[in-house]
Amino acid sequence: xxxxxxxxxxxxxxxxxxxxxxxxxxxxxxxxxxxxxxxxxxxxxxxxxxxxxxxxxxxxxxxxxxxxxxxxxxxxxxxxxxxxxxxxxxxxxxxxxxxxxxxxxxxxxxxxxxxxxxxxxxxxxxxxxxxxxxxxxxxxxxxxxxxxxxxxxxxxxxxxxxxxxxxxxxxxxxxxxxxxxxxxxxxxxxxxxxxxxxxxxxxxxxxxxxxxxxxxxxxxxxxxxxxxxxxxxxxxxxxxxxxxxxxxxxxxxxxxxxxxxxxxxxxxxxxxxxxxxxx
Amino acid sequence: xxxxxxxxxxxxxxxxxxxxxxxxxxxxxxxxxxxxxxxxxxxxxxxxxxxxxxxxxxxxxxxxxxxxxxxxxxxxxxxxxxxxxxxxxxxxxxxxxxxxxxxxxxxxxxxxxxxxxxxxxxxxxxxxxxxxxxxxxxxxxxxxxxxxxxxxxxxxxxxxxxxxxxxxxxxxxxxxxxxxxxxxxxxxxxxxxxxxxxxxxxxxxxxxxxxxxxxxxxxxxxxxxxxxxxxxxxxxxxxxxxxxxxxxxxxxxxxxxxxxxxxxxxxxxxxxxxxxxxxxxxxxxxxxxxxxxxxxxxxxxxxxxxxxxxxxxxxxxxxxxxxxxxxxxxxxxxxxxxxxxxxxxxxxxxxxxxxxxxxxxxxxxxxxxxxxxxxxxxxxxxxxxxxxxxxxxxxxxxxxxxxxxxxxxxxxxxxxxxxxxxxxxxxxxxxxxxxxxxxxxxxx
Numbered sequence: 001x002x003x004x005x006x007x008x009x010x011x012x013x014x015x016x017x018x019x020x021x022x023x024x025x026x027x028x029x030x031x032x033x034x035x036x037x038x039x040x041x042x043x044x045x046x047x048x049x050x051x052x053x054x055x056x057x058x059x060x061x062x063x064x065x066x067x068x069x070x071x072x073x074x075x076x077x078x079x080x081x082x083x084x085x086x087x088x089x090x091x092x093x094x095x096x097x098x099x100x101x102x103x104x105x106x107x108x109x110x111x112x113x114x115x116x117x118x119x120x121x122x123x124x125x126x127x128x129x130x131x132x133x134x135x136x137x138x139x140x141x142x143x144x145x146x147x148x149x150x151x152x153x154x155x156x157x158x159x160x161x162x163x164x165x166x167x168x169x170x171x172x173x174x175x176x177x178x179x180x181x182x183x184x185x186x187x188x189x190x191x192x193x194x195x196x197x198x199x200x201x202x203x204x205x206x207x208x209x210x211x212x213x214x215x216x217x218x219x220x221x222x223x224x225x226x227x228x229x230x231x232x233x234x235x236x237x238x239x240x241x242x243x244x245x246x247x248x249x250x251x252x253x254x255x256x257x258x259x260x261x262x263x264x265x266x267x268x269x270x271x272x273x274x275x276x277x278x279x
Numbered sequence: 280x281x282x283x284x285x286x287x288x289x290x291x292x293x294x295x296x297x298x299x300x301x302x303x304x305x306x307x308x309x310x311x312x313x314x315x316x317x318x319x320x321x322x323x324x325x326x327x328x329x330x331x332x333x334x335x336x337x338x339x340x341x342x343x344x345x346x347x348x349x350x351x352x353x354x355x356x357x358x359x360x361x362x363x364x365x366x367x368x369x370x371x372x373x374x375x376x377x378x379x380x381x382x383x384x385x386x387x388x389x390x391x392x393x394x395x396x397x398x399x400x401x402x403x404x405x406x407x408x409x410x411x412x413x414x415x416x417x418x419x420x421x422x423x424x425x426x427x428x429x430x431x432x433x434x435x436x437x438x439x440x441x442x443x444x445x446x447x448x449x450x451x452x453x454x455x456x457x458x459x460x461x462x463x464x465x466x467x468x469x470x471x472x473x474x475x476x477x478x479x480x481x482x483x484x485x486x487x488x489x490x491x492x493x494x495x496x497x498x499x500x501x502x503x504x505x506x507x508x509x510x511x512x513x514x515x516x517x518x519x520x521x522x523x524x525x526x527x528x529x530x531x532x533x534x535x536x537x538x539x540x541x542x543x544x545x546x547x548x549x550x551x552x553x554x555x556x557x558x559x560x561x562x563x564x565x566x567x568x569x570x571x572x573x574x575x576x577x578x579x580x581x582x583x584x585x586x587x588x589x590x591x592x593x594x595x596x597x598x599x600x601x602x603x604x605x606x607x608x609x610x611x612x613x614x615x616x617x618x619x620x621x622x623x624x625x626x627x628x629x630x631x632x633x634x635x636x637x638x639x640x641x642x643x644x645x646x647x648x649x650x651x652x653x654x655x656x657x658x659x660x661x662x663x664x665x666x667x668x669x670x671x672x673x674x675x676x677x678x679x680x681x682x683x684x685x686x687x688x689x690x691x692x693x694x695x696x697x698x699x700x701x702x703x704x705x706x707x708x709x710x711x712x713x714x715x716x717x718x719x720x721x722x723x
Contacts, residue, residue: 017498
C-alpha cells in the first residue's frame with residue numbers, strides 16, 4: 001500500500017512538473033514559431049508553435065522595411081556608453097570609499113544606501129526638465145547620464161563591499177615600495193577583482209536594453225528611438241498586422257540576453273543571495 | 280599675536296573667510312584660497328540672489344513678448360534650486376573655515392606653532408585624491424538623482440500642467456496644497472480615481488509578491504525531492520522566464536492574450552468551449568475578454584507576473600535550502616519527525632526568516648513595476664472614471680503617473696503621485712538600510 005502511494009505521489013509530481021513546463025515553454029515557443037511563420041498577422045498563426053513551411057521573410061522585412069537596425073544600434077551605443085561610465089566611475093569611487101578616510105565618508109555612504117531604493121523613474125518629470133535646461137534633451141548623453149547616475153549608488157556599495165574583502169596589507173606593501181594611489185588602484189586592486197568587475201560590466205550593459213519610460217521621455221526624435229520603444233510601438237494596437245515581424249525582432253534581442261544570462265548566472269545568484277542573506 | 284589667538288582667529292575668519300588664517304596665523308596660502316572663495320561668491324551673489332528670487336516668484340506672465348523672451352518658470356525653479364545648493368555649499372565651507380581657524384588658533388595659543396604651508400599642501404594632496412576621485416560620482420548623483428527627487432517634490436506644489444500652464448508659452452505658479460487637496464477631497468473625480476488606483480496598486484504588489492513567492496517555493500520544493508531524476512532539466516526550463524528580457528515576454532503575452540486572434544482564445548475555440556460559454560450566456564461574442572474585462576484583466580496581469588516572477592524565488596529558495604545545515608534534519612529524524620514535520624518545523628521557519636527581506640524588496644519592486652501592467656493593458660479597460668482622470672481600471676500609481684505626465688502633461692498631479700510613491704518607498708529604504716551589516720555593527 002505504501003509503495004503504491006509513493007508511486008502515485010511520484011507520478012503526480014512528474015505530471016505537475018511537465019504541465020508547468022509546458023506552460024512555461026509555450027509562450028516562448030509561440031514567439032519563436034511566430035518569427036518563422038509565413039503571413040503577417042496573429043490571426044493566421046497555428047496554435048501549435050511549429051510552422052509547416054518556415055520562412056525568414058520577417059527578418060528581411062525587419063531589416064529593410066523598419067528602422068529595426070537603427071534601434072538596435074542606438075540601444076547598443078547607449079548600453080556600451082552606460083557600461084563605460086558606470087564601470088569607471090563606480091570603480092574609482094568604490095576604491096576611495098574602501099581605502100581612504102575622509103570627513104564626509106559616512107554620511108555619503110549612508111545617503112547612497114537610501115538613494116539606491118528610489119527608482120530614477122519616479123523623478124522622470126524633473127529629469128526631463130533638467131535635461132531641457134542643460135540642453136541635453138533628446139540626446140544620448142542625457143539618457144546615459146541619467147542611467148549611470150541612477151546605477152551608481154547601488155553599484156558603489158556592491159563593489160566597495162567587494163574591495164573591502166581584498167586584503168589591505170597587499171596594497172600597503174605596494175605603497176611601501178613606492179606605489180602611488182593610482183598605481184595601487186590600476187596594478188593591484190583592479191587585476192585582483194576582475195570577476196566582480198566583469199559582473200558589473202555585464203549588468204550595466206544589460207540594464208538599458210528593455211527600459212521604456214526614460215528613453216520615451218528623453219529621446220523624442222524618431223532617429224534616436226531605442227529597441228523597447230520601437231518594439232512597443234510596432235506591436236501595440238496593431239498586433240494583428242505585425243506580430244510575426246515583432247516576434248522576429250524580439251528573438252534577436254532575447255538570444256544574446258539568454259547567452260549573457262547563462263554566462264552570468266552563477267555570479268548573479270551569488271550576488272543576489274549575498275545581498276539578501278548576509279548584508 | 281599668540282595671546283588669545285584661539286579667540287581672534289575664528290572671529291576674524293567669521294568676519295571674512297581666511298582673514299584669521301592670514302592676519303593671526305600667517306598662513307598665507309590657505310588664507311588666500313579661502314578669501315578667493317568668498318570673493319568669488321560675493322561677486323556672484325547678485326546672480327544667486329536673482330535665481331533664488333526666481334524660485335519664489337516663478338516669473339511674470341508676459342503674453343506681449345515673443346515666446347523665447349518670456350519667463351520660463353520651470354527653468355527658473357531649477358536655477359533657484361541650484362543656487363540654493365551653491366549657497367548651502369558655501370555655508371558649509373564658511374563653517375569649515377571657522378572651525379579650522381579655531382583649531383589652528385588654539386594650537387597656536389598653546390604651543391606657538393602653526394601648520395606650515397608644506398604641511399597644508401601635503402594634507403590637501405592626500406584628501407584631494409579622495410575628493411577629486413569622488414567628484415564625478417558626486418556630481419552625477421546630485422544632478423540626476425538628488426535634485427530630481429527634490430524638484431519632483433516641488434513640482435507638486437505648482438500648477439505645472441496642460442493646457443494653460445506649460446512653459447515656455449505660459450508661466451507656472453505656486454499653488455500650495457491645491458493639487459493635494461484635489462487628489463484627496465472626497466467625492467471628487469480625481470480623488471475617486473486616486474483611491475481606486477492606490478487600492479489596486481497595493482493589492483497588485485501584495486498579490487504579486489505572495490504568488491511569485493509561493494509559486495517559487497512550490498517548484499523549489501518539488502525539485503528538491505531526491506527522487507526527481509531530471510531536476511536539472513526542469514530547473515533550466517523554469518529559469519527561462521527570468522533569462523529572457525521581461526519586456527519582450529510581456530509584449531508576447533499581450534498577443535497571446537489577444538481576445539480575438541490570440542492562441543489561447545483559439546485553443547478554447549477548438550475545444551468548443553467558446554461556443555459553450557456563449558450558450559451559457561457568459562460570453563457575448565466570439566472573443567474572450569482576457570484583457571478587456573476589468574476583473575479578468577487583473578487576474579491575467581497577476582498570472583503573467585507569476586509566470587515572469589516565480590523563477591527568481593525558485594532560484595533564491597533553492598540556494599538557501601542547499602545551504603541549510605544537514606545535522607538539524609538528522610537530529611529531527613532521530614527524534615522521530617516525519618517528512619511533513621521536518622518541513623513544517625525546520626525548513627519553513629528557516630526559509631521564511633531568510634527570505635523575508637527578499638519578500639519585502641519584492642513588494643516595493645512590484646509597487647513600482649511599470650511594464651508588468653503597461654505592456655499588457657496600458658491601464659485599460661477604461662470606464663467612466665477614466666474620462667477626465669485618465670486612470671484606467673488596471674492602472675497602478677506608476678502607470679497612471681506615467682500617463683498623466685507623458686500623454687496628458689498634467690505634471691503637477693503626476694508629481695503628487697510621485698510623492699505618494701516616495702512616501703511608500705521610504706519605509707522600505709529605511710528598513711533596507713537598517714538591516715545592513717555595516718549599520719548594525721556601527722561601522723561603514
